[in-house]
Amino acid sequence: MPDNRQWILVKKPAGLATEEHLELVTRPTGEPGPGEVLIEQFCLSLDPGQNFYMQSSAETGGGTMTIGDVVRGWGVGRVVASKSERFPVGCYVRDRFGFAGMQDYAMLPETSLYPVDPGLAPLPAQIGVLGMPGLTAYFGIIEIGKPQAGETVVVSGAAGAVGSAAGQLAKIVGARTVGIAGGPDKCRFVVEELGLDVCIDYRAADFEAQLAAVCPDGIDLYFDNVAGKILDDCLALMAYRGRVVFCGSVAEASTVGEWDGLRNYGAVLFNSLQWEGLSIHNYYDRFDEAYLALEGWFSEGKLRHREDVIDGLENFIPAFHRLFRGANFGKLVLKIR
């Protein structure tokens, strides 16, 4: 059995995880037990939420990693040893729950796997628009947000992995779609490639005025990937009985809690808003429904995608940091084989 390079957590980060908190070690892979498979991973999904997994603890809530654990995350690869009839050697799989980890090889039970058809889409897209980010958009838009045709849907992080899928799903159901992204190139991509109606650059000096101008009847649904000031600006524009799907807080990502306060929180009361936190971990038993729906739209050419691929497991830390300064353009993927 081959050796396995693994990124492990050696110290809980107070903010963004750096070299101080992580170590690349080499360990043996071992043999699969009954119902298990050994996967040689090709691509790893880099997600802002991994920092939350590393930071959180029993005290803060959501603690899923302790010292010595392999850094949690999603991956896609090929089965190289198997004690599963469903997933024999040679087939391609991705993991459902983010336990493949930042490592060359992952040993997972067959119940954690989803079959991958490499002919449907390149492997980076299988962990992007067709993987966990696509799922997140599906449950946030289709299940929680439920936009109606003609409603105005605003999506922040609109050029990113989750946001690009969320904006397109809102478009598919007939909503008027407004993206928010950082910089003119990403805004152009959101409109010209993803097909959203308009996209506003949040770095522009007159961002609030531009956003208000494109939402003259208010925002019916805000899909929030970032929290912080952009959330505050959107709250001020919410329509009566509008909905906010709280998906992520990448603008606040360097802390677990202790975030800056909101000025426009009163809108929740005055405009009778619904505000729901989204966690894909609440939908484990419905993942297949989402995967099939995403694959259907993808096959029909209705879901565009873009990946930002960085080479080398050893480059995990600098690659991961790109997410928190907007340096990634599309779904950030670490290609390790």
Ligand SMILES: NC(=O)c1ccc[n+]([C@@H]2O[C@H](COP(=O)([O-])OP(=O)(O)OC[C@H]3O[C@@H](n4cnc5c(N)ncnc54)[C@H](OP(=O)(O)O)[C@@H]3O)[C@@H](O)[C@H]2O)c1
């Ligand atoms: N709730 C769930 O179950 C769940 C599941 C998956 C992901 N998420 C969350 O979804 C969000 C998006 O994740 P992703 O994987 O799709 O990442 P991503 O959007 O592909 O990458 C992160 C992007 O965030 C933007 N950003 C970074 N710092 C920012 C800031 N200070 N203000 C505004 N935007 C900033 C940057 O885009 P710009 O260049 O446009 O600024 C950056 O490219 C994250 O918050 C993540 O934690 C939640």
